[in-house]
Amino acid sequence: MWRSRFSKRSTEPLHIDSETHPDKIAERFREVFAGSSFDSYVDSAEVTKLQETLFSATDLPPINVFSIADIEHALQCLKSGKSYGIDEITKEHLTYSHPAVR
Numbered sequence: 001m002w003r004s005r006f007s008k009r010s011t012e013p014l015h016i017d018s019e020t021h022p023d024k025i026a027e028r029f030r031e032v033f034a035g036s037s038f039d040s041y042v043d044s045a046e047v048t049k050l051q052e053t054l055f056s057a058t059d060l061p062p063i064n065v066f067s068i069a070d071i072e073h074a075l076q077c078l079k080s081g082k083s084y085g086i087d088e089i090t091k092e093h094l095t096y097s098h099p100a101v102r
Contacts, residue, residue, distance in 0.1 A: 029097070040068065 016025045038046040054065065078091040 014020065014022075014025060017028055019025050019028060040047050051065075075091060075094060080091055080095075082090065084090045084093075
């Protein structure tokens with residue numbers, strides 16, 4: 001009863017790039033992240049290139065580099081069903097995201 005009264009979760013379909021079908025939204029999500037990411041387990045040349053870019057940038061503030069293990073550990077420590085933060089991403093977004101993001 002409390003959730004039905006006070007929850008601000010929308011029952012309207014999610015719209016991303018004018019798409020409302022979940023499969024098309026997931027495919028769009030995969031396309032965007034596939035174009036801006038790489039498999040760091042397989043592509044060591046891209047990892048080296050990224051590290052060189054990050055560490056050679058003198059006009060940028062220091063950047064913390066997190067390993068995949070760090071991120072997986074952080075996700076395991078988060079509780080499910082909690083509200084999102086400033087980035088509007090919940091644990092469930094990452095846990096149940098398209099395989100290309102994981």
